[in-house]
Amino acid sequence: MRHDVVVIGAGVQGCAVALRLAQAGKDVLVLERSIPGAEASSAAGGILSPGVEAVEPGPFYALCRASLARYPALARELEALAELPVGFRGGGTLEVALDDDHARLLAGRAERLLRHGMPAEVLDGDAVHRLEPGVSPEARGALFFPDEASVDPRLLSRALYLAAHAAGARFRTGQVLRVVHDGGRAVAVEHEAGRLDADAVVLAAGAWSGLVDGSGLPRGAVRPVRGQIALLDTRPRLLSRVVFSDKGYVVPRADGRVLCGSTMEEVGFEKAVTAGGLHGVLSLAIEIAPGLASAPVLETWSNFRPASPDGWPVLGPSAVPGLFYATGHTRNGILLTPITADAVAAAVLGQPPPIDLSPFTAGRLVARRDS
C-alpha cells in the first residue's frame, strides 16, 4: 500500500511532524519499533531555554527563539486536541552563580547577551532569593531569562501522539530496516513486516537515526549521548522555575516533583543509571537548592540524546529527493519540537519553511569533517 508520507520514529519529532502533515490532509503512517514517546522524548527535563542553551545570537538562537514563541499556542492546541495538559509553565529560567568563577563567567555572558538585545536580566544574590527562596544562600547572582519556560515531556509526548492520531495519522509498530532508494530518490521503507511505499519519508528516529540503512546521514552525524535523571518529591513546593548552575539543572513541576539532571555520557546505547551518575546529579541539585537533601527519591532513569557534532538539529530536505530529516536535536529536542514540526512539514509539502533551514542541513556535517 502506498502512503503520502511515512515517518520513522514516534518520539516528539515524529509525532509533531505527523500531526502537521495529517492536518494538511496527507495520508501519514508513523512507524515505531517500541512505544510512542518511550525513548528520549519522555526522559527529558523539558527545559525551554534558548538563553542558556544557545548562548550567542545566530541561526541556532533564532531557531530556539522561534520555537519557544510557538509553545504557548502549541500547548493550547494540544490540550484541546488531545484533551490532556502538557505541563507548560512560564515564569522564566535562572542560571545561578554559586561561586566567584561562575559569577565572573555569567557577568561576561550577561554583557554579551544585553549588547545583542537578548532578553535577559542580571540579578544580585538578594534578588535571586526573593525570586526563588529555595536556592542556596551561596548564590552570588544569576542571569534571569524572564520569558523562558518548561513543559512536562511525558505529557507532551503522549499529547502529540494523541493529537496526531486524532488528526488522522496512523501508527504501526515495528522496526524500519532501511530507506529504499530507486532512480536516485527515496520511494519506500523496508519495515519488519515488508515494504511500504511512500511519496516522502521523514527520518525521526532520534539517536538511532544513523542506524537506519539508506538514511543518507554522514557517519557520526547523530550519536547517542546518555543523560541520567533523578526525580525528587518536595512538599511543600521548594522551587517554582527551572534553575541551572554551571554543572546541571533542577526542573520543578507544578505538583512539587523536581527533576535533577543531567549527565552527558559517551557510552553508546548502554541504558543504565549508575552510582556515579546519580551521585553527580544529586550533588549538583543539592548544591543549587540545599533543601532537596531531604526530598524522597521517586524515580531514576536514563536515555539518549540524538547528538550531532555541533549540537544543532538536522532538519528538512536531504540530498536525496523524497527523504527528509527531523533528527539530531541533541539537548534541545523538546524546545525545538514546535519549529521542527512546522519547518519539516513545510519542506515535505513543498512550501516555504517558516525559518531558513540552510544552516541545519546534514551537508554541513560533511563540510565540518573535511575542514
Ligand SMILES: Cc1cc2nc3c(=O)[nH]c(=O)nc-3n(C[C@H](O)[C@H](O)[C@H](O)COP(=O)(O)OP(=O)(O)OC[C@H]3O[C@@H](n4cnc5c(N)ncnc54)[C@H](O)[C@@H]3O)c2cc1C
Ligand atoms: C536526560 C535527557 C534530558 C533532556 N532534557 C531536555 C530538556 O530539558 N529540554 C530539551 O529541549 N531537550 C531535552 N533533551 C533532549 C530531547 O529529549 C531530545 O532531543 C528529543 O526528545 C528527541 O526527540 P526524537 O523524537 O528525535 O527522539 P526519541 O524520543 O528518541 O524518538 C525516536 C523514536 O524513534 C524510534 N526508532 C528508532 N529507530 C527506529 C527504527 N529503525 N524503526 C522504528 N522506530 C525507530 C525509537 O523507538 C524512538 O521512539 C533531553 C534528553 C535527555 C536524554
